[in-house]
Amino acid sequence: MSNLKVLLFILSTALSLSVLAQTTDTKEKKETKAEKTVENGETKTTDEADEVITNRRLRAASGSLSKWSGQVSFNYNAGSVEKPFAAQRPNLSAGANNLTLANMNANLGFRYRMNPLNSLTFAAGAFMSTPFNNSIKTNDAALKARFKKTKQVLTVNDPNIIYTNLANYKGFQFVNQLTPTYTTNSQQRNQGYTGNLDWTTTIMKDVGSTGLSLGGALEFTTYFFDKTDKTLGQHYWQVYPVAEYVINDTFNLRTVLGYQWEQLRETKSTTFRKLDVFQSVGLGTTLTRDIFLYPNIQYLPSNASLKNTNVGLSAYINI
Numbered sequence: 681m682s683n684l685k686v687l688l689f690i691l692s693t694a695l696s697l698s699v700l701a702q703t704t705d706t707k708e709k710k711e712t713k714a715e716k717t718v719e720n721g722e723t724k725t726t727d728e729a730d731e732v733i734t735n736r737r738l739r740a741a742s743g744s745l746s747k748w749s750g751q752v753s754f755n756y757n758a759g760s761v762e763k764p765f766a767a768q769r770p771n772l773s774a775g776a777n778n779l780t781l782a783n784m785n786a787n788l789g790f791r792y793r794m795n796p797l798n799s800l801t802f803a804a805g806a807f808m809s810t811p812f813n814n815s816i817k818t819n820d821a822a823l824k825a826r827f828k829k830t831k832q833v834l835t836v837n838d839p840n841i842i843y844t845n846l847a848n849y850k851g852f853q854f855v856n857q858l859t860p861t862y863t864t865n866s867q868q869r870n871q872g873y874t875g876n877l878d879w880t881t882t883i884m885k886d887v888g889s890t891g892l893s894l895g896g897a898l899e900f901t902t903y904f905f906d907k908t909d910k911t912l913g914q915h916y917w918q919v920y921p922v923a924e925y926v927i928n929d930t931f932n933l934r935t936v937l938g939y940q941w942e943q944l945r946e947t948k949s950t951t952f953r954k955l956d957v958f959q960s961v962g963l964g965t966t967l968t969r970d971i972f973l974y975p976n977i978q979y980l981p982s983n984a985s986l987k988n989t990n991v992g993l994s995a996y997i998n999i
Contacts, residue, residue, distance in 0.1 A: 728796035730969075732848040735884045735893060735924070736932060737964055738855050740972035740996040742844055743791045743799060750999035751789040751801065755992070758782050761977065762986040767813035767827055770988050772980050773955040775942055776913035777903065779867050781827055784811045785837040797846045807837035807865040830866040838864055853895075855882045872907025884922065891926040910946035917941045917952065929966070934974075936960040956980055970998035 727745050743751055759766035759782050771780045787805030794800065809830040810816070816827045840861035847854040859878045863869055884895035899918040919939040926932045937959050941952040962976030972995065979989040 729846055732797065732846050733853050733855065734886065735853055736926075736966045737924075737934070737972060737974070738853060738882065738884060739969060740966075740998065742846060742855055743789075743793070743801065744970055744998040745793075747793050749791045749793070751787075751791060751803070752995075752997040752999065753787045753789070753803075753805075754785070754995045756784045756994075758991040758993075760987050761989045761991055764991045765812050767810045767816040767831070768818055768823065770990055772958045772978060772988070772990060773938065773940055775916075775940060775955050776911060776944060777868070777873070777916070777942075779809075779865075780823060781809050781816075781830065781867055782811070782813065783807065783809050783865070783867065785865070787837055789842070799844045801842040801844065802839070803842065804839035805837040807835050809833060809866050826867065826870055830870055833866045835866050835869075836864040838862065851885055853884045856880070857882075872905045872909050872912060873903055874906045875904045877902050884924070893924040893926075894922070896921040905945070910944065912945050913942050914945045915943040915949070915952075924964070932964040932966070934960075934962050934964050934976075938978075956982070970996075972996045 729742070729745060730739065733739050733742060743749060757769060757779065758764045759769055765782075767782055769780055769782050771778045785805055785807040787803050789801045789803035791799055791801040809832070810827060811832060813827075813831060816824060816831075818824060818827075838861050840859050843858045845854075845856040847856070857878075857880045859880075860875070861878065862875045863873045878899065878901045880897055880899040882895070882897040884893050886893050897918075897920040899916075899920070901916045901918070903912070903914055905912060917940070921937045921939075922934065924932055924934045937957060939957055940955040942955055943949060943952045947953075957980070958978050959981050960976055960978045962974050965973040965975075967973065974994045976992050976994070977989050978992065979985075
């Protein structure tokens with residue numbers, strides 16, 4: 681069985697199991713909810729986490745309401761709109777840490793909910809670089825060499841431990857996450873990355889009952905290496921303003937601006953350069969509270985074109 685078939689088998693098996701578990705869990709929740717409606721004369725969910733976090737994507741990303749649970753996540757980072765199945769993925773912001781070859785990963789996380797607002801998740805999965813490509817068209821010699829070494833190589837996808845804290849202050853929804861990661865994906869390992877430590881704070885605020893939510897994320901990432909290449913990125917500060925609009929119970933539009941500052945290993949620790957600002961636009965699809973799909977594109981507002989616009993798809997399924 682080829683590596684691509686193995687990855688697709690892992691993904692389809694994980695999705696099948698998660699959907700089966702989700703169907704069973706949904707039935708159990710409906711029965712419990714009906715009992716509450718008869719007993720208390722109300723139908724609203726009373727779990728503290730859902731009172732604190734109402735944003736659909738944040739709910740799905742922060743996990744199930746069960747004490748012990750699992751989460752399946754899937755990401756396909758494709759080529760450009762012009763050539764979605766090409767091997768090369770435009771490096772929009774020109775960051776040293778960006779994955780510049782198309783890739784696919786499927787992850788399974790095991791989550792322990794310490795209390796309604798704090799949890800720990802251990803996650804790992806499978807990663808494949810350029811799953812649909814046997815060749816690449818580029819004049820970049822380094823990228824050609826990386827493609828040759830990593831194409832359709834199936835590896836473990838960056839095991840990590842995620843601490844998540846939920847909060848709400850005067851209607852502002854906070855999701856704070858601290859994530860140490862061990863790098864195993866073929867692209868970054870080939871460059872010399874061994875791991876990273878990431879802190880992200882996401883804040884969202886509903887604008888009355890308009891369906892509009894505004895907010896953003898502040899993120900800091902530091903990387904670790906086992907090679908001496910000084911052109912790799914060491915530290916990153918990232919700011920992501922976000923706007924979301926709920927169309928109906930199923931769909932919502934989301935756009936993100938990406939402001940990033942990068943410190944390379946060859947420069948002083950206090951010397952950061954600003955990367956090109958990118959924008960992401962996607963259509964969030966909420967199938968249930970715990971199943972969220974997000975097809976999206978990313979482009980440079982300052983240089984928008986079909987050949988310079990990336991395509992992606994991500995999904996969260998809580999078990």
